[in-house]
Amino acid sequence: MANTTSTTAGGGDFTSNLGRIYSLYTGGFIAFIILMAILSAIGVENVVIGYLFMGFTIVIYAVIGVLSRTMHVGEYYVAGRRVPALYNGMATGADWMSAASFIGMAGSLYLLGYDGLGFVLGWTGGYVLVAILVAPYLRKFGAYTVPDFLSARYGGNLARFIGVIVLFSCSFTYVVAQIFGTGLISARFLGIDFNVAVYVGLAGILVCSMLGGMRAVTWTQVAQYIVLIIAYLIPAIWMSTVKTGIPIPQLMQGQALANITALETAQGITVHHITPFVHGGYDAKNYFLLILCLMVGTASLPHVLMRYFTTPSVREARVSVAWSLLFIFILYFTAPAYAAFAKWTMLDLVASGLTPENIAEKAGWMMRWAAADNTLVQICGKAATDTAAIVAACAEKGVTALSFADINLNADMIVLATPEMAGMPYVISGLVAAGGLAAALSTADGLLLAIANALSHDIYYKMIDQNAPTSRRLIVSRILLVMVAVLAAYVASTKPSDILSMVSWAFSLAAGGLFPALVLGVWWKRANSTGAVAGMIAGFGITLFYLVMTQYGADFDKATPNMELWWGVKNISSATFGLPVGFAVMIIVSLLTKAPSRDMQDFIEEIRVPRGKQMMEEKIA
Amino acid sequence: MATPDRISYWNKTKGLMFVMLGLWVFFGYVIHMFVEQLNTIVIFGFPLGFYMAAQGSLIAFVVMLFWFARRQNAIDEEHHVNED
Numbered sequence: 201m202a203n204t205t206s207t208t209a210g211g212g213d214f215t216s217n218l219g220r221i222y223s224l225y226t227g228g229f230i231a232f233i234i235l236m237a238i239l240s241a242i243g244v245e246n247v248v249i250g251y252l253f254m255g256f257t258i259v260i261y262a263v264i265g266v267l268s269r270t271m272h273v274g275e276y277y278v279a280g281r282r283v284p285a286l287y288n289g290m291a292t293g294a295d296w297m298s299a300a301s302f303i304g305m306a307g308s309l310y311l312l313g314y315d316g317l318g319f320v321l322g323w324t325g326g327y328v329l330v331a332i333l334v335a336p337y338l339r340k341f342g343a344y345t346v347p348d349f350l351s352a353r354y355g356g357n358l359a360r361f362i363g364v365i366v367l368f369s370c371s372f373t374y375v376v377a378q379i380f381g382t383g384l385i386s387a388r389f390l391g392i393d394f395n396v397a398v399y400v401g402l403a404g405i406l407v408c409s410m411l412g413g414m415r416a417v418t419w420t421q422v423a424q425y426i427v428l429i430i431a432y433l434i435p436a437i438w439m440s441t442v443k444t445g446i447p448i449p450q451l452m453q454g455q456a457l458a459n460i461t462a463l464e465t466a467q468g469i470t471v472h473h474i475t476p477f478v479h480g481g482y483d484a485k486n487y488f489l490l491i492l493c494l495m496v497g498t499a500s501l502p503h504v505l506m507r508y509f510t511t512p513s514v515r516e517a518r519v520s521v522a523w524s525l526l527f528i529f530i531l532y533f534t535a536p537a538y539a540a541f542a543k544w545t546m547l548d549l550v551a552s553g554l555t556p557e558n559i560a561e562k563a564g565w566m567m568r569w570a571a572a573d574n575t576l577v578q579i580c581g582k583a584a585t586d587t588a589a590i591v592a593a594c595a596e597k598g599v600t601a602l603s604f605a606d607i608n609l610n611a612d613m614i615v616l617a618t619p620e621m622a623g624m625p626y627v628i629s630g631l632v633a634a635g636g637l638a639a640a641l642s643t644a645d646g647l648l649l650a651i652a653n654a655l656s657h658d659i660y661y662k663m664i665d666q667n668a669p670t671s672r673r674l675i676v677s678r679i680l681l682v683m684v685a686v687l688a689a690y691v692a693s694t695k696p697s698d699i700l701s702m703v704s705w706a707f708s709l710a711a712g713g714l715f716p717a718l719v720l721g722v723w724w725k726r727a728n729s730t731g732a733v734a735g736m737i738a739g740f741g742i743t744l745f746y747l748v749m750t751q752y753g754a755d756f757d758k759a760t761p762n763m764e765l766w767w768g769v770k771n772i773s774s775a776t777f778g779l780p781v782g783f784a785v786m787i788i789v790s791l792l793t794k795a796p797s798r799d800m801q802d803f804i805e806e807i808r809v810p811r812g813k814q815m816m817e818e819k820i821a
Numbered sequence: 822m823a824t825p826d827r828i829s830y831w832n833k834t835k836g837l838m839f840v841m842l843g844l845w846v847f848f849g850y851v852i853h854m855f856v857e858q859l860n861t862i863v864i865f866g867f868p869l870g871f872y873m874a875a876q877g878s879l880i881a882f883v884v885m886l887f888w889f890a891r892r893q894n895a896i897d898e899e900h901h902v903n904e905d
Contacts, residue, residue, distance in 0.1 A: 314856070317874035324879050325849040331886050332841045336893075450876065454866030474871045476856045488850060495849065513904045515894055522886035529883050536875040808831060809902040 215282055222287075225260075226426050232256060233430075237627045246626045250389040253630035254637055257427055261420045261641065262407040268419050269411035273670050276413035276677070277344040277653060283418055283510040289523025291421035292507045294428065296323075296528055298374075298643035299381025300703040301535075302428060302636050306618075307611035308700060309539035313473035315482035316539070319700075320532050322491040324525060326498025331521035334499055335508040337722045337807050339517040342814030343509060345650075346502040346714070347658045352816065353721040354729040355800070357663050362736045364654045366713030367502045369744070370706040371647045372688060374503075377702035378644035379405070379692040382637060384699075388572055388616065389633040395693045401640070402689040409645045410678055413653075417645045418510060424638040429530060431635020436534050439541035439622050453537040456544045463547040467604050473543060481770065489773040490704075496779060497707025500714040503643075503650040514810035542618045547604055549621075554602040556580075556594040560587045565620035569613055578608040612699060648688075652681035697751075704772035705747055712743030712778025716786045724790075725804050731790030739782020747774040830900040837896065841889055848878040848885075 214221075240249055274280050283291070301323065309316035343349045347363035382401025387394045408420045440449035443456065460473045477484045498504060507524075511517045554562060559579070566577045566584050574583035579602065582593035599606055609617075616636065619628040656677035661668055668676075696702065716735050720727040746763075750771040753762035769776050796804075806815060852859075856870030863869070897903035 314871055314874065317871075321849060321853070321874055321878055324882050325845060328841060328845045328849075328882055328885060331889055332838045451865070453875070454864070454872075456866075457868070457871065458863075458866035474860065474868050476860075476870065484854075488853075491849060515890075515897070515904060518890040518893060519887075522883070522890050525886055526883050529879050533876045533879050805827065808834070809827070810897055810904050811902040 215284065218284070218287055222422060222426065225423060226430075229427060229430065233627065233631060236630060237625065240625060240627045246629075247389075247391060249626060249630045250633060253634040254386070254389065257634045257638060258404045258407075258641075260423060261404070261638075264420045264423055265408040265410075265412055265416045268416035270413065270415050271671065271674060273673065275415045276674055277509075277657065278506075279413075279415040279418045279510040281510055282512050285511060285516040285520035286523050287422055288418070288507060288511050288516075288520040289525075290425045290527050291418045292504065292520070292524035293527035293531075294421040294425035294638070294642035295417075295507055295646040296504060296524070296643070297425075297428065297531055297639050298703060299378050299384075299636065299640040300699050301531065302432065302639035303381060303384070303612055303615050304698075304700045304703075305532075306535045306538040306542070307609075307614035309536055310543050310609075310614050311611050312479040312482065314476045315479040315487060317536065318482065318487045318490045319494065320535060322494025323498065324528060324532055325491070326495035327521055327525040327528075329495060329499035330504070330508075331518055333719050333723070335505060335521055336514045336517050336810070338505060338718075339508050339511060340514050340807050340810060340814060342816040344657050344816075345654050346505055346718075347654055348662075348816065349721070350717060350732070351658075351662070352803070353800075354717070354732040356729060358733055359717070359729060359736070360658055360662065362733060362740075363714065363717075364658050366709065366736065366740050367654050368651060369740075370501065370709040370713070371503060371651045372684070373702055373709065374501075374706035375644050375647040375651070375684075375688045376691045376696065377699045377706075378640045378647065379689050380695070380702070381640040381699055382644070383692060384612065385616070385633055385636050385640070389630070394695075398689050398693045401637075401644075402685055404637075405641055405644045405648065406682065406685055408641065409649050410681055413674075413677070414506075414510060414649060417649055420645065421642045424642040425527060427638040428635040428642075429527075431631045431638070432531050432534060432538070435619050435622070435624060435628055435632060436538045436541065438624055438628065439545065439618070440537070442622065443541060443544060449537040449541060450533055453540050456537070456540040459544050460540060460547060463544070463551055464604075466551065467547070469604060473540070483768075485768070486770050486773065489769060489776045493708050493711055493773045493775040493779075494704070496711040496715050496775065497709075500710040500718060501707070502654070502710070502714075503646040506650055506653075507646070538615070538618070542614060542621060545618075545622050546607070546609075550602060550604045550607070555600065556591045556602065557587065559584070559590055559602070563621075565617060566607075568620075569617055576610045576613045580606050581608075648681055648685055651684050652677050655680045655684070701772055705774070708743050708747065708773065708775035708778065709740065711775035712782055713740030715739075715779065716782040720783075720786060720790075722804070722807060725801050726790055726795055727786065728790045728793055728796045730793045731786045731788075734789040735782045735786025738785040739778040741778075742781045743774045743778030746777055747771050750774075826900055827902075830896065830902055833896045833900075834893065837889065837892055841885060844881070844885055848881040852878065 236249055270276055305319055338349050341349055347360045350363040351360035379398055379401055383394050383398035386397035386400050409417050436449040437447045440452045441447045444452045446452050464472055471478050508517045511520050570577040570584040577584045579590050580593040580597050580599055584590050619632055660676050661673050713736055717732045749763035750765055753760055852873050859870035860868035
């Protein structure tokens with residue numbers, strides 16, 4: 201399995217011992233959870249447990265980050281290309297599953313029912329496109345970054361430069377959402393101000409990625425995957441066991457759905473959890489377009505694609521995509537169950553005779569969350585901060601017994617609040633917070649590295665100073681990493697939008713800007729430089745135009761009306777327009793201009809077969 | 822470069838790609854267009870249409886990718902273009 205080409209920096213031992221190292225680590229983490237449970241039982245305060253959970257996990261990531269520090273270019277950019285398929289799959293899983301998957305998704309499924317499943321489908325099916333159309337061929341080429349490939353295939357720095365712009369736009373939007381997520385968790389569980397919490401989260405991200413680049417990020421991401429998957433499965437298993445007696449939430453979800461429908465009917469709710477195309481404006485058209493944009497975006501996001509540059513071979517890259525999806529699948533097929541059990545618990549709570557007066561005794565957690573931020577829990581249309589406020593708000597509306605519809609929970613709090621909702625001990629809340637943090641940190645690491653690598657490798661080294669010595673390139677990369685991170689933290693502290701929207705925009709930008717150029721670059725020999733440049737500009741331009749105009753309007757003034765939606769397509773699916781335009785422009789312009797040279801056609805032939813040495817070799821500086 | 826063996830290799834690779842793309846369209850879109858009809862079938866409390874979007878299609882994607890990795894590797898070996 202491990203191709204121990206132990207030529208560099210003594211990593212051979214490490215690679216062959218991976219199984220043992222990570223088993224020990226997992227055991228240690230479980231022992232730590234048990235220790236926390238004991239501390240909690242002997243009366244250690246909740247906020248201390250919260251600090252210990254988050255502090256301990258961040259220290260572990262930092263230790264891995266420092267141990268993996270490197271000054272070798274190949275190690276820094278692509279982890280020396282010796283990450284075995286299975287571990288690369290795990291790292292990709294953590295890289296992939298962000299604050300949106302961990303915190304946002306089950307919450308959206310809770311609120312949107314069937315229509316939220318568009319996110320589940322969109323964020324898994326895209327890996328099919330990654331495996332069959334893009335990743336193995338980019339691995340054969342041997343790029344350090346995605347713009348590297350664009351430059352080689354479309355001869356020149358113009359294609360590279362446009363690639364960097366698209367990469368920067370989508371990754372930056374995405375990383376802002378992650379830092380926002382870490383800030384949200386730190387603020388809630390450590391009780392610090394959101395604006396400060398954003399920078400605390402930032403420090404956590406930087407210790408992992410700055411010293412060791414891709415090598416450090418790979419091995420911390422594996423560790424973060426283990427934390428986040430344990431943190432996600434335990435509450436789901438707990439709820440399933442309490443409610444049905446069987447600890448398999450994915451299977452018992454069926455029973456939960458049947459109960460939800462029955463309780464909804466008893467409550468007089470006609471729009472059921474399982475009814476398709478009725479929630480939150482997701483008609484069939486928007487449901488399927490969202491799936492398409494998320495799937496195509498998956499196959500275009502540079503921080504995902506660059507994970508497959510780290511495997512030892514093309515063959516391992518393909519297997520690695522399958523492992524990635526398996527590890528992602530474990531969380532994604534639990535998410536609908538998580539949401540269903542949480543909803544069942546809430547419906548049961550309401551059916552048990554909930555009134556404004558007894559809510560403090562039956563569901564005190566609602567008030568704690570409402571007190572933290574008054575948009576999170578609203579009852580009878582007002583923030584549920586205390587009994588008096590709830591009684592007053594409901595009296596105004598003439599509500600004496602609360603129904604399910606009177607209680608309004610925010611999508612971003614549902615996963616984090618579920619342990620309290622279902623009456624689990626506080627230690628589970630701490631664990632879930634640590635899991636959410638791992639998810640946000642790991643994705644932010646991958647994204648920041650993608651941006652910093654593009655700026656240092658593609659802009660600085662390839663376009664500005666081709667003679668830059670290795671040491672200077674790596675220092676430039678680190679400085680850029682810190683600068684981009686601070687800028688992202690600043691943008692996050694202005695709270696630009698909610699997590700799920702920001703992340704979905706990133707997918708559309710990547711899909712519209714990069715997908716046609718990447719796919720046709722491998723699969724259509726006639727695609728040429730002029731066509732690719734025109735196609736990327738058109739596809740990215742239309743996507744960005746639609747997004748900005750419908751979200752902010754031409755004047756960036758929230759008070760004035762924004763551009764009307766085209767055919768009612770939500771702007772989280774902006775690539776609906778960018779993708780076909782990008783393909784059409786690229787194909788038409790390519791056909792109208794000269795065919796690529798004989799050399800270029802040979803180059804494409806070479807990319808298509810696994811055998812032979814990789815196309816781009818790093819000169820040893 | 823474009824030897825007959827290479828051409829046949831690429832044709833087989835393309836064929837596999839289109840099979841995968843077809844399956845992807847089916848599990849990603851087509852089956853969910855019939856969600857209302859499928860929901861009339863209920864297994865273990867799961868309406869089948871809901872089940873396909875929550876778990877069924879995901880399982881199909883995972884299985885497809887492992888199968889693809891094996892199949893493509895077999896094609897590589899058949900045409901002697903696998904890595905050493």
